[in-house]
Amino acid sequence: GIQVEQSPPDLILQEGANSTLRCNFSDSVNNLQWFHQNPWGQLINLFYIPSGTKQNGRLSATTVATERYSLLYISSSQTTDSGVYFCAVGETSGSRLTFGEGTQLTVNP
């Protein structure tokens, strides 16, 4: 099956800093989503972005499908951004999402 690798595995920031999270995948995809899991375990969909660029407030994401990677940008980070960020991809030939292992983000005040 498709392989999904996220980097870095852990990231510690001071409030106000910017960061870039990366997701590499091993095959063609027709579905790519970024999720935030908050410290209470809740999973929130951030972006549906199989290709192109999207922005939502301080967050933006870019997927370059031909080069098989996606980037999540967090600007002016806040303590509420802490948690785990997951990338999940769906293969062109399949119906299911495969998750990466996540990036644990800690934003300190």
Add this chain to the structure above:
Amino acid sequence: NAGVTQTPKFRILKIGQSMTLQCAQDMNHNYMYWYRQDPGMGLKLIYYSVGAGITDKGEVPNGYNVSRSTTEDFPLRLELAAPSQTSVYFCASSYSRGRGNTIYFGEGSWLTVV
């Protein structure tokens, strides 16, 4: 809309017991999924369904069973619970695959097998 609703939220099982995790969605989604998340790890797909009457195995199906008799409900059955099944279980749903296939998660069910 309630979205995706899972019950129970917490459960402790003894080894060898069986139980069913319930999942319901009210968004008329075709696709439903069950994932498990072990501590510090990503989500692993257990089973999924693309519509009523259709189910398929994911990455880690052993020890579980599912059924999809209606569009709304997708229960996950654990038979003969084992300590290795201690995990957080997430149910999710989406309209279809491809463009616009945003996936929505329930709040999770914390299961401990002792």
